[in-house]
Amino acid sequence: MDRMRLDKWLWAARFYKTRSLATHEIDAGRVLVGGQQAKPAREIGEDDLIEVRRAGQPPVQVRVRALSLVRGPAPQAARLYEETPDSVAARAHAAEMRRLAPEPARDFDEGRPTKRDRRQMDRWRGR
Template identity: 85%
Template sequence: MDKMRLDKWLWAARFFKTRSLATQEIHAGRVLAGGQPAKPAREITVDDRIEVRRPGQPPLQVRVRALSLVRGPAAKAALLYEETPESVAAREQAAEMRRLAPEPARDFEEGRPTKRDRRQMDRWRGR
């Protein structure tokens, strides 16, 4: 097998739980193949570069190492691709930034607003 559909490979490599989810993400423009937007039926080969964008996370850039028509266990799926060093560095930097970010709950000194407080806020906002 020399070539394979992009949506099938993303499903087999466990980037998405179903092929239909992979197809939706490809149509939404969140998956790039070779640096350009792709279609689900785009044929990929070994050594192709694929970028998967997820909300709230840095883009995941991988190089295709192998092709598989079946979805196997996670350990075998990880052998289908290799993450680029730039992607690993960006992911680690994002994790460090999240770790160093202040806890959002510390901004609340008195806890949750009461029902009365919420009604006052609604009046101030003109609702």
């Protein structure tokens, strides 16, 4: 086997939980092969460059190292691809930025408004 469908490979490599979810993401344009949009039935082989984009995360660029028709355990699935150094660096940078970002809950030092606070706000608004 030297070629296989893109959606099957993404499922076998554990990028998506189901093939239908992989197909949906490919159709939505969130998976690129060689820098171009692809269709779920696109044939891929070894050394193809695949980019997977997810919301709120930097894109993951991987190079296909092996093909598999079955979905195995995670360590076995990780051997199907190799992440590019640029992708690893981008993910590390994004993780560092998340770590350094301020805690969103710090804006709420006093908690929820009390009944008294709500009445004061209503007076300020002229209600």
